[in-house]
Every structure is written in structure tokens, then in C-alpha cells.
Amino acid sequence: MSEIPPPADAARQQRRRHQQWLSALAATARGQQRIAALAACLSGALLVAQAAAIAWLVQAVLVEHRPLAQLAPVFGALALVLLSRSALGGLAQKAAGEVADAARLALREQVYRRLFERGPLWLRRQRSGELGELLLAHGDAIEGYYAGFQPVRVEVMVVPLLIVAAVAWVDWTVALILLCTGPLVPVFMMLVGLGAEAAGREQLQELARMGGHFADRIKGLGLLRLYGRGEDELAGIAVAAEGVRVRTMKVLRIAFLSSTVLEFFASVSVAMVALYLGLSYLGMLALHATVPTLGAGVFCLLLAPEFYAPLRRLATHYHDRANALAAATEVERLLDGGDPAADATVPVPAVxxxxxxxxxxxxxxxxxxxxxxxxxxxxxxxxxxxxxxxxxxxxxxxxxxxxxxxxxxxxxxxxxxxxxxxxxxxxxxxxxxxxxxxxxxxxxxxxxxxxxxxxxxxxxxxxxxxxxxxxxxxxxxxxxxxxxxxxxxxxxxxxxxxxxxxxxxxxxxxxxxxxxxxxxxxxxxxxxxxxxxxxxxxxxxxxxxxxxxxxxxxxxxxxxxxxxxxx
Structure with a gap:
């Protein structure tokens, strides 16, 4: 007999299967996915050039007292970098939006195809309002995954490493601070993500139930009025809406809590960099043979928060990932799960x-x-x-x-x-x-x-x-x-x-x-x-x-x- 996998392994296998399903939804937009990821990474890489230009200008103006006429090429380069980053950001958003549109279209096609495969007899036994939510709430849930989470996930793997390498070339101490504090963010994200996915799944279930309940009552409104059940049904809708409110507030609590803690870690880390540089300039801390220049300090201070910015964005869109996995679970439940007892009575021979x-x-x-x-x-x-x-x-x-x-x-x-x-x-x-x-x-x-x-x-x-x-x-x-x-x-x-x-x-x-x-x-x-x-x-x-x-x-x-x- 085959062994039944433990619950933890089964959950991992289910999550992996859902991730593969989400990836397959956007198979027709692979090129746009690459464009979105490349644009986001290039925009992040230009951050180093932007910080270097600003730091060089600060050093030249405040310390070396160079005339502004000599700084015109650097100002021009800084303006070009800013414009390039803006254009790359717009390109990344446009490409990610097209990926999300392609995924939602693929979801609709898949839902329609599965409904046709199930046939009219199966559809008669389902709540049309709940099935309709597959194309509404569940489609919105996966949109954030493709438009937000996926581009940021690639950015997180590239941009922080570029920033650390640039900062290490200027001051290894600041790079060490960033490397030591950076892993706290993904660790906390993994802890929060477990609860976020469960909360998102419960919220989608409540939305589907309320949508199905409301749509079915609208269809039978005349009959309900005929039998004087209007007030009772209003009370039922109020109960369903309260369930959605409770589940939504639970998701928001997790989101706000995770964002607050992540902002705290990022702020403390930037403060540590600022404290190190301040003590070095005051002569109270000497970890180098020479005191870092003002330009070097500005360069490090400008890049320190940008090191955590992709991680914070990933934390924000991590809830989009949780919602997308929850949507995948609901799609599987509604289209593949059904009633095991009923399905057991319908074999599928060659008809x-x-x-x-x-x-x-x-x-x-x-x-x-x-x-x-x-x-x-x-x-x-x-x-x-x-x-x-x-x-x-x-x-x-x-x-x-x-x-x-x-x-x-x-x-x-x-x-x-x-x-x-x-x-x-x-x-x-x-x-x-x-x-x-x-x-x-x-x-x-x-x-x-x-x-x-x-x-x-x-x-x-x-x-x-x-x-x-x-x-x-x-x-x-x-x-x-x-x-x-x-x-x-x-x-x-x-x-x-x-x-x-x-x-x-x-x-x-x-x-x-x-x-x-x-x-x-x-x-x-x-x-x-x-x-x-x-x-x-x-x-x-x-x-x-x-x-x-x-x-x-x-x-x-x-x-x-x-x-x-x-x-």
C-alpha cells in the first residue's frame, strides 16, 4: 500500500501545484514577463548611478566648492538617469499589466472549458453566483500576483545585491550592516505568509458564498416577495456581509502588522548606518584608516533605504501571492472537488x-x-x-x-x-x-x-x-x-x-x-x-x-x- 504523505508534505505539494498552475496561466505572456522583470531590474540598477551622481555633486559643491558651471554634465547625467528610471518604471507596469490581463483571460478560458466539460447536469446542481465569483473576485486576486508580486520577486534577487556590491566598494562596514539586517525581512515574510494565505482563502470563500447567496436571491426575488420572506432574506444577506467584513478585517490586520514590523526593521537598519557614519565623522568611531568623505557617506545613506525598498515592496505584494494561492485553491475546490459522493456515481467510460x-x-x-x-x-x-x-x-x-x-x-x-x-x-x-x-x-x-x-x-x-x-x-x-x-x-x-x-x-x-x-x-x-x-x-x-x-x-x-x- 502507498503511504499517505504527512499534512506538511501534502500542503507543500499542494502549494507547489498551485504555483505551477499560476505560472501556466501566464504562459502566453512570457515575453512580457521578461520585459517587466528586466525593466524593474534596470531601474533598480540605475539607482546606483543616481545615488553616485547626487553624492558626487554634494561632495563637489559643499566640500570642494567647485563652480556650478563645471557640474553641468553631471546634472545632465542625473536628469537622464531620472528620466530613464521613470520610463523603465512605466514600461515595467505596462508589461506587468499585460501579463495580468493574459492570465485573467486564461483563467476565464479555463473556467469556461471546465464548466463545459462538467456539463449541464453538473451545472444544474451548482450555485451560479458562486461560480460567477471565479471570474470576478478570483480574477482580481490573481491580477495582483502578476502585476505586483512577480516583477518585484525578480527585482529582489538582483537590485539588493547590486546595492550591496556598490556600497561595499565604498565602505565595507555599511555593506556588512545591510547584509546582517537584510535577512530579517524575508524570514518575517515567510512567517506572516502562512497566516496571510489562510486568511485570504477564508476571505475568498466568504466572498464566493455571499456572491452566490445574493445572486440566487436576486433570481428568486419575485417568489420571496410572494411568500413574504423579504425581511428574513435581508437578515441572511446581512449575516453573509458580516462574514465578509470579519474575514476582510483579518486580512487587513495581517497586512498592517507585517508592514509595520518590516518598516521597523528597515528604519532601524538605516538608523544604524546613519549612526555609524555620524560617529565616524565625530571621531568617536574609527573602523578605517581615514574618515569617509561626505560624498561617500551621502552615497551610502542614499542607498541604504533603497536596499530595503524592494524587500518592502515584496512584503506588500506577498499578500498578492497569498491571495493568488488562495484563489487557486478555490478554483480547484469548485471545479475539481465538487461532491465526492456524487462524482463517484458518474464513471467516465467511452460514451x-x-x-x-x-x-x-x-x-x-x-x-x-x-x-x-x-x-x-x-x-x-x-x-x-x-x-x-x-x-x-x-x-x-x-x-x-x-x-x-x-x-x-x-x-x-x-x-x-x-x-x-x-x-x-x-x-x-x-x-x-x-x-x-x-x-x-x-x-x-x-x-x-x-x-x-x-x-x-x-x-x-x-x-x-x-x-x-x-x-x-x-x-x-x-x-x-x-x-x-x-x-x-x-x-x-x-x-x-x-x-x-x-x-x-x-x-x-x-x-x-x-x-x-x-x-x-x-x-x-x-x-x-x-x-x-x-x-x-x-x-x-x-x-x-x-x-x-x-x-x-x-x-x-x-x-x-x-x-x-x-x-
Whole structure:
């Protein structure tokens, strides 16, 4: 048996995995990363030239009393250095911003890709507001990592060493002070970083929970008002907001505490350099054969705080790193973790096997299927087989709860079977219209054009007529241009299903999987819909889950669950 790694090793492995994930997000912007790091390092290196120019001018003016006319070249060089540092700083910020933008775009693409991989059945069980936070709060969390932490991390490894080398060339004592006090900063950062990452993760979790809670309540606002739950939900939102406030204040306390302590160490170190130079000038301390010149002292004093400046900036952006690692943990939890018990019921075998086009091969062949809905504790369909030929109309019947919708979801490719095999003829397009089609906020025409954005108005009206959408749309203020709410707010369940059916017809698939399209319809509308479907789907295969007797009569064959049927 393999040994389980101890918690400390597991945490290190997780942190390393998250760092690799963060690095991969910016893979498309490696060049901009190098530009940002190089610009930051060059700007830091010019600090030495800037301090040297200022110190030389102080020595020349105050000690050597040189005329200002002789100092013009040095003033010009100092101005050039200042302008160069300003330009390099702007370049570093621009390049780092582009890296952050590329990383956020990669995060969005990765989230969308994983959501598509999870499929609509998994999405139904999630809180859309919490998933939305993956693209909002979590995207903002990783922005600081790329725009702030990464350029400073490279700067810390280069600029302090250049400063120490320059100072050691002038006065080794000052360089020794800097070398002895400098390691205190990263040591303290590591201690603080452990708590900062945990606090940042808790804050992101609270933000995601509050975002999901608020978004879900907004969607159900009408129902909450209907049942008089408005005040209770306001109290719930207040509790969620208080949780965010507490977590945010905890993060800020850690940030302020770490910044205060780091500033203290840096100030004490600079004060030690100033004390050494002051005592040397007063003749109370002699560590060299000669007293350092004024220019040398100014040079060291100017560079002493700059030695700690990258370390202080790293400490500031270290919280960005902690937040980014926390965001990586949350992304992994929401997209990869899920419900282990639920995921355990959904194996991932090879679901859809393209078949070579043959003259007599069925469009779709299902053999010995074993199906279990996501989250269910037992199989609802066992040993189900079915062949569907081109132009065939089948009615799938069975009592409520027998698994009709589950069969359609499996044949549509949404639900991997736990056993058996689904073979689809090569090139066959399958369309599925469920009982609860998702309708976006927008006009009815906009929702139909999701299937074909370039569809003409005439074709749009044709599929709307076939699906009996025009029966109610003609009575709306603007017809198909009437705006409806998210999830079909303002429409009945039957009207929403007909829009979903029209959208499927506009896609023009070879095989239509319809889940009770005639439910909630009056007999006249149902008869008209079946007649339109017969004309519109001529030459195409239709599998319709239904309880309706007219729909069973409309079909060429009735398929009952738990019976093995071959066409």
C-alpha cells in the first residue's frame, strides 16, 4: 500500500501545484514577463548611478566648492538617469499589466472549458453566483500576483545585491550592516505568509458564498416577495456581509502588522548606518584608516533605504501571492472537488463511438445501458437497448421517475452511462430539447438565434410557427422581439418549452431528442404541434419522451423502458 504523505508534505505539494498552475496561466505572456522583470531590474540598477551622481555633486559643491558651471554634465547625467528610471518604471507596469490581463483571460478560458466539460447536469446542481465569483473576485486576486508580486520577486534577487556590491566598494562596514539586517525581512515574510494565505482563502470563500447567496436571491426575488420572506432574506444577506467584513478585517490586520514590523526593521537598519557614519565623522568611531568623505557617506545613506525598498515592496505584494494561492485553491475546490459522493456515481467510460457511414447502419445504437442520474444513489435504468434509424419517429414512454429524461440525457451525451455502449453514426448531429430550456434575458428572437446567429427573419418565423411559438408570441407587444427575463421569466412552462423546441429546430439536427414537448398544452395546440413536427422533421429521426396518447399515436413505434427494443 502507498503511504499517505504527512499534512506538511501534502500542503507543500499542494502549494507547489498551485504555483505551477499560476505560472501556466501566464504562459502566453512570457515575453512580457521578461520585459517587466528586466525593466524593474534596470531601474533598480540605475539607482546606483543616481545615488553616485547626487553624492558626487554634494561632495563637489559643499566640500570642494567647485563652480556650478563645471557640474553641468553631471546634472545632465542625473536628469537622464531620472528620466530613464521613470520610463523603465512605466514600461515595467505596462508589461506587468499585460501579463495580468493574459492570465485573467486564461483563467476565464479555463473556467469556461471546465464548466463545459462538467456539463449541464453538473451545472444544474451548482450555485451560479458562486461560480460567477471565479471570474470576478478570483480574477482580481490573481491580477495582483502578476502585476505586483512577480516583477518585484525578480527585482529582489538582483537590485539588493547590486546595492550591496556598490556600497561595499565604498565602505565595507555599511555593506556588512545591510547584509546582517537584510535577512530579517524575508524570514518575517515567510512567517506572516502562512497566516496571510489562510486568511485570504477564508476571505475568498466568504466572498464566493455571499456572491452566490445574493445572486440566487436576486433570481428568486419575485417568489420571496410572494411568500413574504423579504425581511428574513435581508437578515441572511446581512449575516453573509458580516462574514465578509470579519474575514476582510483579518486580512487587513495581517497586512498592517507585517508592514509595520518590516518598516521597523528597515528604519532601524538605516538608523544604524546613519549612526555609524555620524560617529565616524565625530571621531568617536574609527573602523578605517581615514574618515569617509561626505560624498561617500551621502552615497551610502542614499542607498541604504533603497536596499530595503524592494524587500518592502515584496512584503506588500506577498499578500498578492497569498491571495493568488488562495484563489487557486478555490478554483480547484469548485471545479475539481465538487461532491465526492456524487462524482463517484458518474464513471467516465467511452460514451459516444462514431460508426462508419453504412447504408443500413442506424443513426444511433444503444446497447445494454446502465444509467444513474448525477447525485442519485441507485441506477434508474438497467439493460436498455435501442436502435434509431433515419426518418424514424419513436415515443419513449414509462411512468414518472422511470428514467425517460435520464435516457435522453445519456443519448444526448450529457450523462456518461455506468455500463453499456452508445454508438453514433459518423457525421450525425444530435439535438436535445429538455423540459427546462435555459432562456437568457433578451428578446425571444435573440434566444432562438443562439442556435444560428445568422438565421434570417423568415426562417426564424418558420421554426417559431412549427413549434407553436407564434401562437402566443403574436399576442405579445413586439412579437418575437418581445424581451423576456432570465430563465424565461414572464412565460409559462409550456411557452418556455416551445421556445426551446423552436431553437432546436433552427439548429436542424439529424436526430431530435425531445423531453415531453407537448406537456401543459391544450389538445388543439398539441395536435397542431405534432402536425408541424411531422412536416418539419420529415427525413429526420425523432425520439420523444411523453405521457401523451396523441403523441404515442403520432410515433411510428412506442419504446417502453426496461424493454429491449431493436428497430
Amino acid at each position: 459516444r463511438v462514431p460508426e462508419p457511414a453504412q447504408a443500413r447502419a442506424p443513426l444511433l445504437a444503444a446497447a445494454a445501458l446502465v444509467l444513474r442520474p448525477i447525485g442519485a444513489g441507485h441506477d434508474v435504468v438497467t439493460d436498455f437497448s435501442l436502435d434509431i434509424d433515419a426518418g424514424q419517429r419513436l415515443a419513449l414512454v414509462g411512468p414518472s421517475g422511470s428514467g425517460k429524461s435520464t435516457v435522453l440525457e445519456a443519448l444526448a451525451g450529457w450523462l456518461p452511462p455506468r455500463g453499456g455502449r452508445i454508438a453514433l453514426r459518423d457525421g450525425v448531429r444530435v439535438g436535445y430539447a429538455g423540459q427546462r430550456p435555459y432562456l437568457f434575458h433578451g428578446s425571444i428572437a435573440d434566444n432562438l438565434r443562439l442556435a444560428d446567429p445568422g438565421a434570417s427573419d423568415a426562417r426564424l418565423r418558420a421554426v417559431a410557427e412549427a413549434a407553436q411559438v407564434m401562437r402566443f408570441a403574436a399576442q405579445l407587444p413586439k412579437g418575437l422581439d418581445t424581451v423576456i427575463g432570465e430563465r424565461g421569466f414572464g412565460l409559462s412552462g409550456g411557452e418556455a418549452r416551445r421556445i426551446g423546441l423552436a431553437r432546436l429546430l433552427l439548429r436542424d439536427p439529424d436526430l431530435l431528442l425531445l423531453d415531453e414537448p407537448t406537456a401543459f398544452l391544450d389538445p388543439r395546440t398539441e395536435a397542431d404541434l405534432l402536425q408541424s413536427l411531422a412536416c418539419f422533421t420529415r427525413g429526420r429521426a425523432v425520439l420523444m419522451a411523453t405521457h401523451s396518447a396523441p403523441a404515442m399515436q403520432w410515433a411510428d413505434r412506442v419504446v417502453r423502458l426496461h424493454e429491449e427494443v431493436r428497430a
